[in-house]
Amino acid sequence: xSTKLNELLGPQIHTxxxxxxxxxxxxxxxxNADTPRYLARDVDFEAAVRSAVGRSTMxxxxxxxxxxNGLTNASPAYRIPTQPAVDGNTVDVHAEKGRFTExxxxxxxxxxxxxxxxxxxxxxxxxx
Amino acid sequence: xxxxxxxxxSGSALTAQSLRLNTTASNLANADSVTGDPEDTYxxxxxxxxxxxxxxxxxxxxxGVAVLGVVERERPxxxxxxxxxxxxxxxxxxxxxxxxxxxxxxxxxxASRSFEANVEVLNTSKQMMLRTLxxxx
Numbered sequence: 001x002s003t004k005l006n007e008l009l010g011p012q013i014h015t016x017x018x019x020x021x022x023x024x025x026x027x028x029x030x031x032n033a034d035t036p037r038y039l040a041r042d043v044d045f046e047a048a049v050r051s052a053v054g055r056s057t058m059x060x061x062x063x064x065x066x067x068x069n070g071l072t073n074a075s076p077a078y079r080i081p082t083q084p085a086v087d088g089n090t091v092d093v094h095a096e097k098g099r100f101t102e103x104x105x106x107x108x109x110x111x112x113x114x115x116x117x118x119x120x121x122x123x124x125x126x127x128x
Numbered sequence: 129x130x131x132x133x134x135x136x137x138s139g140s141a142l143t144a145q146s147l148r149l150n151t152t153a154s155n156l157a158n159a160d161s162v163t164g165d166p167e168d169t170y171x172x173x174x175x176x177x178x179x180x181x182x183x184x185x186x187x188x189x190x191x192g193v194a195v196l197g198v199v200e201r202e203r204p205x206x207x208x209x210x211x212x213x214x215x216x217x218x219x220x221x222x223x224x225x226x227x228x229x230x231x232x233x234x235x236x237x238x239a240s241r242s243f244e245a246n247v248e249v250l251n252t253s254k255q256m257m258l259r260t261l262x263x264x265x
Contacts, residue, residue: 016260023256024130024137027249028179028190031141033242034148035177035193093245104252111259118264 008121012114014052018045019107025076026100029091037088040096041076131260133191134253138246140180140192145243147175147195152236159227162208164217170225172201174235201226 022043032038081090151173158170175198180191203226211220 020130020256023253024133025190027134027137027253028192030245030249031137031193032177032179032190033245034145034238035179038179038190041190093242097245097248100249100252104256107256108259111263115262115264122264 008117009114010117011049011053012110012117015049016107016110016114018043018048018052019103019110021048022103023100023107026096026103029096030093030100033089033091033093033096035089038091040079040081040091042079042099043076131253131257134249137190137192138250138253140194141246142243142250144175144177144193144195145239145246147198148239149236149243151175151198152232152239155225155227156229156232156236158225159229159232160224162213162215162222162224164215164222166205166223169205169223170227171205172203172225172227172232173198174201175199203228 022045025041025043029040029042079090082092082095084090155172161170163169176196177193178196180194205226206224208222208224209220210216210222213222216222
């Protein structure tokens with residue numbers, strides 16, 4: 001049942017989770033902008049979405065099987081540095097801030113889509 | 129929920145950067161504290177940052193910044209011949225701290241910029257969370 005409900009809520013339910021996780025990783029990059037030998041990380045958004053959507057449509061063959069919940073284990077990858085520092089740090093704060101803001105806006109876009117879907121569903125359930 | 133973790137991550141960065149600002153303030157304040165004994169002379173300090181990882185998974189998402197400690201700079205002290213100085217030793221020398229004010233100013237600006245960046249991250253995350261709370265309204 002929960003899988004069916006997830007399908008009704010649309011793909012945004014998956015992307016919200018991934019964007020939340022990406023926000024955390026980018027926040028970690030910005031926080032560690034002055035840490036020696038820190039390597040900047042990021043998630044491959046497309047691969048993460050593919051793995052999340054693929055997992056949620058997995059068929060349960062036993063009543064005890066858990067359904068996919070849109071979370072993904074695609075581990076973050078290291079960013080290719082543009083201007084590595086002498087201390088081994090590969091964070092470009094301005095680029096990371098740009099990505100963080102972009103990710104935050106995309107998160108809110110996904111929220112808007114999910115919200116309107118939920119409103120439509122409630123409308124359909126009520127039938128008024 | 130990853131968005132909650134951002135408060136810890138950016139919060140730890142704010143702590144680390146303000147500690148860095150503190151050491152800079154103390155370095156600049158003591159830039160002219162001369163003594164007659166090199167053992168007692170103030171030496172420039174700086175914090176050592178390191179990354180905290182969630183659990184033991186090094187390849188995983190970073191968890192924030194920790195200050196491992198505050199170290200004293202190795203650069204030699206400057207010796208000055210000032211026999212009239214009340215702190216001068218029997219040979220007439222005083223020792224100046226190894227603080228480089230230009231370096232400290234650059235450090236201060238860098239620390240305050242990093243602090244600002246983390247405050248912005250906190251604000252944006254707060255907005256994201258508050259919007260999430262009103263999902264479906």
